[in-house]
Amino acid sequence: MQKGILFVLSGPSGVGKGTVLEGLMDDYNDINYSISVTTRTPREDEINGDDYFFVSREKFEEMKEKNQFLETAKVHGNYYGTPRHYVEECLSKGEDIILEIDIQGAKQIKKEFDDAVYIFLLPPNYEELKTRLEKRDSETPESLKRRLKNASEEISEVKNYDYSIVNDKVGDTVEEVKKVIKKERKLKKRGKV
Numbered sequence: 001m002q003k004g005i006l007f008v009l010s011g012p013s014g015v016g017k018g019t020v021l022e023g024l025m026d027d028y029n030d031i032n033y034s035i036s037v038t039t040r041t042p043r044e045d046e047i048n049g050d051d052y053f054f055v056s057r058e059k060f061e062e063m064k065e066k067n068q069f070l071e072t073a074k075v076h077g078n079y080y081g082t083p084r085h086y087v088e089e090c091l092s093k094g095e096d097i098i099l100e101i102d103i104q105g106a107k108q109i110k111k112e113f114d115d116a117v118y119i120f121l122l123p124p125n126y127e128e129l130k131t132r133l134e135k136r137d138s139e140t141p142e143s144l145k146r147r148l149k150n151a152s153e154e155i156s157e158v159k160n161y162d163y164s165i166v167n168d169k170v171g172d173t174v175e176e177v178k179k180v181i182k183k184e185r186k187l188k189k190r191g192k193v
């Protein structure tokens, strides 16, 4: 059986990856998404097993030792990882799956999955990124500063991605991501990838 396509959605923190993925999942039911594991404290509206699997640092290390992650990264002071089993299972069943991960994670995935499709979300500009992070209301002043400092370095990674999309209006970005998915599926059908 032909394997599914792995889509990797990445970009700096605050660019709106989560919101874009949510929009995509609302409209699309033929693509799976991977729920990450994190050691970060849940935000008020977050649900364990829905937004993330929230675990202790010890549990995270144990999973890492057991090779249960496809990639892991320390992002803005917390640990995140993509559970290996679910992604491999979807792909081997011929189902497509999308990951929403940071740039360090995407780099690790690239080493193992050269045939994945890499999509980078860009903020319209620096000020907008700052406003979005401030609006979240969940960042401490230190965390906000750290995320903004990391963002400029992260944006320079865009050159290593297959597609880049400026996330100005979420609805438009979701449509752009859908176009990428459709295009890649067509290419695969025609045996171009």
Ligand code: 5GP
Residues within 6 Å of the ligand: 011, 012, 013, 014, 017, 036, 037, 040, 071, 072, 073, 075, 080, 081, 082, 100, 101, 102, 103, 104, 105, 106
């Ligand atoms: P947040 O704490 O705002 O939910 O996420 C912080 C950053 O971690 C975001 O850039 C998000 O894309 C990234 N992230 C979420 N899950 C994972 C994961 O499993 N692996 C990696 N490498 N990054 C992740």
